[in-house]
Structures are given as C-alpha cells and as structure tokens.
Amino acid sequence: MTNSIDDIADEARVFFITGSNTTETHPVIGYRIRRAIKNGARLIVADPRRIKIAEHADVFLQLKPGTNAALLQGMAKVILDEKLYDEDFIKNRTEGFEEYAEKISSIDLNEMAEITGVPAELIAEAARLYAGSNPAAILYTMGITQHTSGTDNVLALAGLATLTGNLGKRGGGVNPLRGQNNVQGACDTGALPNVFPGYQPVSSPEANKKFSEAYGAEIPDKPGMPMTRMFKAALEGQIKGVYIMGETPVVSEPDICKITEALGELELVIVQDLFFTETADYADVVLPAASFAEKDGTFVNTERRVQRIRKAVSAPGVAKSDLDIFCELGQKLGLKGFDYSGAAGVMKEIGEMNPKWKGITYERLEAGGLSWPCPDENHPGTPILYGEKFLTASGKAQFKAVDYKPPAEAPDDEYPFILTTGRSLYHYHTGTMTRRSEGLSDLYDVEKALISLEDAERLGLSENDRVRLSSRRGEVEAEVKPVSELKEGTVFMTFHFAETCANQLTNSELDPVASIPELKVCTVNMEKV
Amino acid sequence: MFKVTINGLDIEVEKGTTVFEAAEKAGIYIPTLCHHPDLPTFGGCRVCMVDADGKIVTACRAPVTDGMVVKTDTEEVSKVRLSNVELLLASHNKDCQSCTRNNSCRLQEVSAFVGINQERMRQIRRSVEPVKPDDSNPFFHRDFTRCILCGICIRTCQEINGVAAIDFAFRGFHTKVSVLGDKPIKDSHCESCGECLVRCPTGALYLSRPETPEREVESVCTYCGVGCGIKLGVRGDRVVHVEGNRDNEVNRGDLCVKGRFGFDFINHPERLKTPLIKKDGIFVEASWDEALDFVADKMSDIKSKHGADALGGISSARCSSEETYLFQKIFRALGTNNVDHCARL
Numbered sequence: 001m002t003n004s005i006d007d008i009a010d011e012a013r014v015f016f017i018t019g020s021n022t023t024e025t026h027p028v029i030g031y032r033i034r035r036a037i038k039n040g041a042r043l044i045v046a047d048p049r050r051i052k053i054a055e056h057a058d059v060f061l062q063l064k065p066g067t068n069a070a071l072l073q074g075m076a077k078v079i080l081d082e083k084l085y086d087e088d089f090i091k092n093r094t095e096g097f098e099e100y101a102e103k104i105s106s107i108d109l110n111e112m113a114e115i116t117g118v119p120a121e122l123i124a125e126a127a128r129l130y131a132g133s134n135p136a137a138i139l140y141t142m143g144i145t146q147h148t149s150g151t152d153n154v155l156a157l158a159g160l161a162t163l164t165g166n167l168g169k170r171g172g173g174v175n176p177l178r179g180q181n182n183v184q185g186a187c188d189t190g191a192l193p194n195v196f197p198g199y200q201p202v203s204s205p206e207a208n209k210k211f212s213e214a215y216g217a218e219i220p221d222k223p224g225m226p227m228t229r230m231f232k233a234a235l236e237g238q239i240k241g242v243y244i245m246g247e248t249p250v251v252s253e254p255d256i257c258k259i260t261e262a263l264g265e266l267e268l269v270i271v272q273d274l275f276f277t278e279t280a281d282y283a284d285v286v287l288p289a290a291s292f293a294e295k296d297g298t299f300v301n302t303e304r305r306v307q308r309i310r311k312a313v314s315a316p317g318v319a320k321s322d323l324d325i326f327c328e329l330g331q332k333l334g335l336k337g338f339d340y341s342g343a344a345g346v347m348k349e350i351g352e353m354n355p356k357w358k359g360i361t362y363e364r365l366e367a368g369g370l371s372w373p374c375p376d377e378n379h380p381g382t383p384i385l386y387g388e389k390f391l392t393a394s395g396k397a398q399f400k401a402v403d404y405k406p407p408a409e410a411p412d413d414e415y416p417f418i419l420t421t422g423r424s425l426y427h428y429h430t431g432t433m434t435r436r437s438e439g440l441s442d443l444y445d446v447e448k449a450l451i452s453l454e455d456a457e458r459l460g461l462s463e464n465d466r467v468r469l470s471s472r473r474g475e476v477e478a479e480v481k482p483v484s485e486l487k488e489g490t491v492f493m494t495f496h497f498a499e500t501c502a503n504q505l506t507n508s509e510l511d512p513v514a515s516i517p518e519l520k521v522c523t524v525n526m527e528k529v
Numbered sequence: 530m531f532k533v534t535i536n537g538l539d540i541e542v543e544k545g546t547t548v549f550e551a552a553e554k555a556g557i558y559i560p561t562l563c564h565h566p567d568l569p570t571f572g573g574c575r576v577c578m579v580d581a582d583g584k585i586v587t588a589c590r591a592p593v594t595d596g597m598v599v600k601t602d603t604e605e606v607s608k609v610r611l612s613n614v615e616l617l618l619a620s621h622n623k624d625c626q627s628c629t630r631n632n633s634c635r636l637q638e639v640s641a642f643v644g645i646n647q648e649r650m651r652q653i654r655r656s657v658e659p660v661k662p663d664d665s666n667p668f669f670h671r672d673f674t675r676c677i678l679c680g681i682c683i684r685t686c687q688e689i690n691g692v693a694a695i696d697f698a699f700r701g702f703h704t705k706v707s708v709l710g711d712k713p714i715k716d717s718h719c720e721s722c723g724e725c726l727v728r729c730p731t732g733a734l735y736l737s738r739p740e741t742p743e744r745e746v747e748s749v750c751t752y753c754g755v756g757c758g759i760k761l762g763v764r765g766d767r768v769v770h771v772e773g774n775r776d777n778e779v780n781r782g783d784l785c786v787k788g789r790f791g792f793d794f795i796n797h798p799e800r801l802k803t804p805l806i807k808k809d810g811i812f813v814e815a816s817w818d819e820a821l822d823f824v825a826d827k828m829s830d831i832k833s834k835h836g837a838d839a840l841g842g843i844s845s846a847r848c849s850s851e852e853t854y855l856f857q858k859i860f861r862a863l864g865t866n867n868v869d870h871c872a873r874l
C-alpha cells in the first residue's frame with residue numbers, strides 16, 4: 001500500500017474498490033470502510049460480482065472478468081475530456097502527460113462500454129465521482145493482478161491516481177491490499193527470484209557484490225525462476241529438487257494436473273509445514289514446523305508495518321521453527337553465517353543488508369509496529385509513500401497508457417462460461433489451517449459454485465444440485481448455488497477445498513512482466529450431473 | 530473549557546463532554562449498563578442517573594454545562610437507580626451460578642453497587658420462563674434469559690463492523706434481540722466476528738467453549754494481510770483464547786471470525802510432530818539429524834551434479850520475515866536465485 005489503513009479510512013472522501021472483496025478477504029479493513037461510508041465517504045465498486053461491499057456503493061460497475069484495463073482507461077478518458085484532472089500535480093510531479101493524454105483521448109468510450117459490459121454513462125459517473133472528491137483512495141487485490149494483463153491493470157489504476165493527484169497524500173493512494181499475513185515481509189526479505197532483500201536487484205553489480213560477499217558465495221546476476229515457472233522447468237528437467245515451505249501448491253497453483261506431474265518428476269521434494277498437506281504426499285522428506293504461536297519473529301502487514309509475533313506455547317513433538325531448521329540446515333550445508341542468536345539476531349542482519357529496514361530493531365518493536373522505509377534508529381517509519389518524490393530517476397511519476405488486452409481465454413461453444421475464483425470470509429487459501437477449525441467448517445464446509453440466476457434457469461439448476469465443471473485442463477464436480485450477484489455467463493468458486501478444487505480448471509497462462517497466473521479468468525463448461 | 534463540580538470536586542472539561550465522561554475524568558464511578566465507550570449513546574438502561582443542578586439526568590447522555598454541579602449519591606439518585614436495576618433483575622435468569630459471566634458480569638457489579646444483596650436478589654427474581662438458547666453459531670451462543678436489552682450488541686453490529694445482522698424485535702415485554710425473521714443467528718448474515726460477544730455486559734452472549742487463560746501473549750493474527758494485533762490466551766501449554774489487542778494501532782481490538790476464533794489448528798492433533806523420510810514409498814519417522822543430513826546431502830548432490838540452478842526454493846508468505854530471509858539466504862548462498870513464494874496466488 002502507498003498509504004496506511006488509518007489515513008485512508010479516516011480521510012478518503014471516495015473509495016474506489018476494484019478486484020477486492022474487501023469485507024471477506026480483509027474484514028477489519030472492511031469494517032473501517034463501512035464506518036467511513038457511514039460518516040459520509042462515497043464508494044465506487046468495480047467487480048464482476050456484486051460483492052457485499054457493493055451494497056454500499058454509490059456507483060457499482062459490474063464488469064466482465066478480465067476487462068479491467070478497458071474500464072479504467074475509459075474512466076481516464078472521461079477525466080481528460082472533462083478536464084477533471086489535477087493540473088498542478090501533473091505539472092509539478094509527473095512526466096509523460098502529453099503522450100498519455102493523447103493516447104487515452106483517442107479511446108472510444110463506447111467501445112470500452114462494449115468490452116466491459118458496463119454502460120458508458122456509468123463509467124463516466126464513476127470517473128466523475130473519483131476525480132471530483134479529493135482525496136480518493138484506490139483499493140485493489142488479486143482481482144486486478146491475477147490476469148495476463150495484471151501489470152497493465154495496475155498501471156491503468158496508477159494512471160487514474162496520478163491524473164487526479166491522489167498520490168503521496170493522506171486519504172489517497174493506490175493501495176493493493178496484501179493477501180497473506182506476511183506476503184509483504186516475504187517480498188521485503190528477498191524471497192523473490194529477481195531481487196535481494198529490500199528490492200535490491202540481483203543484477204545490480206553493487207548489490208550483487210554486497211550479498212555475494214556477505215553470504216560467501218557467487219550469486220548469479222541473472223534473476224532466478226519464479227515459482228510459477230519452476231514446475232514447468234521441473235517437467236523439462238531443468239529443476240531437479242524443490243524445497244516447499246508453508247505452502248500447498250497442489251491446491252493453490254493453477255492447472256494442478258501439471259503440478260502433480262512435475263512433482264512426480266523431481267529427484268528431491270522437501271516439504272516443511274504444520275500439517276501433512278496435499279503436497280506432502282509427493283515429498284521425499286517432510287519437516288514439522290512450528291506455528292506462529294510457537295515462535296518469535298515479525299510479520300509485515302499490508303501497510304508495510306513490521307510487527308512482532310511472540311512465542312506463546314511450545315511446538316508439538318519435536319517440531320521446530322523454520323528459523324531453527326534453517327540455521328541447522330545452513331550449517332549442515334557448510335554455509336557461512338548461520339549461527340544466529342534467535343530471531344532478533346536475524347533481524348539485525350536484515351537491517352544491515354536492507355537499508356529500508358535499518359532502523360527496525362526488536363527493542364523498538366516492543367513499543368509497536370514500524371512502517372518501512374525506516375532508514376535509521378531515530379526514524380519514525382513511513383506510513384505514506386511518495387510524499388515528496390517517486391522512485392523514478394527523475395523523482396517524478398511516470399504516466400503510462402496501456403493497450404487493452406483480452407484474457408487468454410474467451411468463451412466459445414465448447415467452454416461458454418467464465419470462471420473466476422476468490423476467497424471466502426471463513427477460510428484461508430487451501431484451508432490447511434481453517435478447515436481444521438470445527439467452527440469455521442461448521443459455517444462453511446462444502447464449496448458452492450456460484451452461478452447466475454439466468455444460467456440456473458436455463459440449465460434447470462437449483463441450489464445444491466451438482467454440476468461437472470470442465471476446462472481445457474481438467475474437471476471438477478461441485479454443488480451450485482444460484483445467486484443474483486453474478487451476471488449471466490459467469491461462475492465463481494473459491495480455492496479452499498481440495499475435493500472440489502477450482503484450480504483443476506484455472507489457467508496457468510502468465511502476465512509477461514509479473515509472472516502472475518490468470519487465476520481470475522478461465523473458460524469452462526458446466527453440465528448437470 | 531467548562532468548570533464542573535462533581536461531588537464537591539472541581540474539574541475542567543471540554544465542551545461537549547458528557548457528565549459520565551467528566552465523572553470518569555474525576556475518577557468517580559457511575560454505574561452504567563447500556564453505555565460503551567466505542568459506541569454512540571443509547572440511554573436506555575437508566576442506571577447512570579445523577580443529580581445535575583437539581584435535575585435527575587442520564588449521565589451517559591447529558592452534556593455538561595459550564596458551572597454545573599453534579600451529585601452522584603443523593604437519596605433520590607440512589608432510589609431511581611435501585612428501582613431501575615430491580616426492574617432489570619425481575620425478568621432476568623435467576624441462576625448466576627451457571628452463567629459464564631458469573632463474577633465478571635456488569636449486571637452483578639451494578640446490582641452490588643446500588644445495594645442489592647444476594648438475599649434481595651433472590652426475592653426480586655421471579656423464575657423466568659425457560660427459553661432455549663440460540664446455539665446455532667459454533668463460536669458463541671445467545672441466552673435470551675440473561676439479556677438486559679442494553680442494545681450494545683446491536684450498536685456494535687451496526688457501528689463497529691457495519692454488518693447490521695441483529696436488531697430489537699417485538700414490543701414491550703416480548704422485546705428481544707433478534708435477526709431478521711427471528712431465525713437462529715447462523716441463518717442470518719451475521720459474520721461471526723464476535724465483536725458483539727466481547728462487548729455484551731452480561732452472560733447473554735457467551736463463548737460456546739469458554740476456557741479462561743492463565744496468561745496472555747501479544748502477537749499478530751496469522752491469517753490476512755491486515756495484520757490485526759491479538760492477545761493469545763494461554764492455559765498450560767495451549768492457546769485457548771484469542772482477544773483483539775486494543776493497544777494495537779492497526780485494529781484497535783477489532784477482529785474478524787478467523788482472527789478471533791480460527792485458532793484450532795494450533796493445538797490440532799494432526800500437527801506434524803516429527804520429521805518423516807520416505808523409504809520405499811512409505812514415510813518413516815526420523816530424527817532431525819537424519820532428516821537434515823538427508824536434505825543437505827541431496828541438495829549438495831543435485832548442486833554438484835546439475836548446478837545450483839537445478840534447485841528451487843518455494844518460500845511462504847505465512848512464515849516470519851526472519852524465516853523468509855534465511856530461506857532466500859540458503860538458496861543464494863548455494864549459488865542460485867531460484868527462490869520465490871506464493872505472493873502471486
């Protein structure tokens with residue numbers, strides 16, 4: 001997030017929520033938004049599904065899955081045509097406006113309406129509301145990014161915020177709500193193939209030298225493989241061994257048949273987890289890990305706030321924290337510097353290697369969380385990014401118009417429906433943890449594929465009827481529930497349930513820049529069974 | 530600033546302060562039942578009555594005026610408070626012993642304060658008709674015979690989380706807190722967040738599996754990226770309770786259903802307890818030394834035969850930052866950048 005939860009919840013006059021089912025996937029932020037709306041904030045929601053938060057929307061745009069960039073640039077066009085942009089901001093803090101404006105102005109709004117299935121007038125209304133009440137905060141999640149055009153969608157959103165001067169200020173920003181508890185921290189600490197901790201590129205000679213020296217190794221200056229490509233590489237024989245910790249790719253990855261096939265090919269599969277997961281079956285060795293309640297450490301939340309977790313109980317049996325496991329393994333592998341004095345010691349090293357975390361210490365965290373960048377021990381942390389300059393060479397925000405690209409698959413006679421996936425309030429990801437809660441399972445234990453009322457009527461389906469859903473990659477059987485929140489031709493499933501695994505169907509086609517799979521759009525067929 | 534005198538104590542408060550808040554500032558206790566600092570004022574229970582400039586007012590609602598003289602312990606105040614509490618008790622479940630809130634109940638506290646002793650309590654309480662509690666929700670149940678209709682749960686569900694699943698239904702003596710159509714709460718759009726439960730002043734809303742912790746440990750919820758501050762309640766060596774941490778700036782105590790109730794996995798019998806190595810297709814238990822030697826040997830073997838880039842590390846967005854740091858360090862120190870995690874899923 002460019003901003004903090006507090007400043008957007010307290011000061012945004014308009015929220016533009018797109019591709020985020022906020023009240024279910026980030027419930028406590030959902031509370032804050034509902035409170036803000038009670039206090040007079042306005043709301044625009046753009047989503048293929050009439051999600052709960054849409055009940056409160058002033059403008060609701062029910063776009064076809066995967067047409068985000070068309071919708072967003074349609075909005076930008078209205079802002080340009082009607083001169084609703086922030087001239088001062090554009091003049092002082094941005095670059096490339098002319099080119100952007102020229103390209104966007106040439107867009108035909110009616111064509112965007114056609115592509116998205118949202119009436120032009122509604123797109124214009126959303127644009128006016130967004131541009132007309134400053135500050136306005138954009139909130140998005142995977143509904144924007146899990147597309148082959150994910151990067152373009154984000155650029156299109158950034159374009160809107162830049163046009164309207166909604167960057168670097170309280171109540172504004174472009175705010176991806178990070179999904180998992182520590183996805184931010186995993187990125188920050190370099191669990192990414194192209195960057196070291198602190199987003200220092202592996203290809204940067206300086207950074208590479210620093211890390212190679214510190215780790216006593218020759219680290220390649222070419223980015224490694226993203227996870228979404230690793231399994232493919234395993235099938236092709238390039239990857240021989242994988243180490244999987246705290247993750248269940250055979251439920252969460254798109255196009256699962258390929259994944260299980262790849263796991264079978266590997267010489268070595270190491271699984272480290274709390275439970276014997278669906279992936280563990282394919283392992284050569286399974287290592288028992290401690291849960292968050294059984295160890296010290298930090299999680300970084302969606303606002304880049306580093307917060308302490310603390311050991312409350314001991315781990316079962318001889319299970320150990322991942323930290324202890326890695327220290328021992330590092331030593332067994334003969335690697336340099338794996339003799340830490342606990343989590344605080346590791347944090348100290350992170351601060352040395354990642355300048356943005358330099359000022360974060362366990363002593364300081366006792367008093368509460370700190371948002372990075374936090375470059376020294378007296379720095380208060382940075383809840384809002386880009387207050388003065390942007391991370392470009394010139395320090396100015398760069399406008400970039402994108403070309404709308406349709407999703408990889410379009411409905412046809414064979415696969416006439418679009419399947420889109422997401423999460424429910426009651427479960428988390430592959431359900432390794434939540435499905436072991438009796439109570440949560442009591443509230444929601446059987447997948448219900450959501451279908452539109454129109455499709456239900458046409459196919460003669462009513463609630464609890466079973467259907468077979470099939471795509472080019474696989475098939476699943478599940479119960480259906482006809483709902484008014486979906487438009488004709490769309491199906492929604494979660495990916496919590498291994499027995500009705502939506503990811504048997506999903507498409508592993510990737511965004512060319514971010515390597516994120518198109519989990520939000522694939523085409524399927526549906527038959528009653 | 531306004532000058533106010535409460536029971537002879539002079540204090541200064543901002544304009545707009547209520548009498549209750551002024552008294553709180555002066556360190557003077559005023560009994561309340563329907564008042565909650567997180568919520569807008571309701572003014573329904575009328576146990577907070579005080580004498581303000583000679584008039585009997587509800588302290589939780591009445592704003593102070595400059596020069597106001599407040600008395601909280603006059604004979605008249607005591608009388609009104611007493612009769613208001615007695616009225617509440619008259620239709621309340623008789624059996625405090627079986628209540629989960631026994632000894633931590635606001636109604637008991639207020640009753641004692643206004644001078645109702647055990648004996649009197651027994652006299653006032655007629656036996657109420659037994660009403661079956663609503664036990665449809667797996668995490669908390671609702672016992673209507675202990676409800677004092679303070680409306681805190683209703684305001685919580687409207688103002689704190691914006692769900693608005695519950696409201697007063699029926700009139701007069703039959704009034705109760707209910708969901709649309711008076712169905713079990715599980716069949717409503719209640720999101721099981723438990724925010725109402727933690728604010729209920731009585732035992733009307735209670736945990737279905739209450740266990741009192743022996744100690745508390747501050748931590749952060751392990752589910753979504755909001756990062757709500759929690760307190761893990763520990764008994765023996767088990768996590769038995771989770772509470773929102775009101776001092777945490779992210780959530781100020783608020784939690785969702787997963788954060789508050791979804792902690793069963795920690796003590797779950799299926800947790801992995803020992804390393805396992807697959808031998809001839811069957812997993813057998815191993816010591817850490819065996820398992821990690823196996824891992825280290827195999828990894829080194831692949832590295833020397835095929836190069837470090839034949840290894841891939843899939844880290845997790847669920848572990849700590851320190852752990853993801855070490856994980857990437859292992860792979861990079863082995864000489865490959867093939868390390869990633871589930872950020873894209």
Ligand code: SF4
Nearest residue numbers: 676677679680682729
């Ligand atoms: S259930 Fe509890 S909070 Fe709700 S009205 Fe009754 S006593 Fe008050």
Ligand code: SF4
Nearest residue numbers: 686719720722723725
């Ligand atoms: S649990 Fe939450 S959603 Fe349900 S009634 Fe209580 S406050 Fe409302």
Ligand code: SF4
Nearest residue numbers: 750752753757785788
């Ligand atoms: S309590 Fe709910 S909203 Fe808060 S971090 Fe946990 S899962 Fe997210």
Ligand code: FES
Nearest residue numbers: 563572574575589
């Ligand atoms: S606390 Fe004042 S009327 Fe209930």
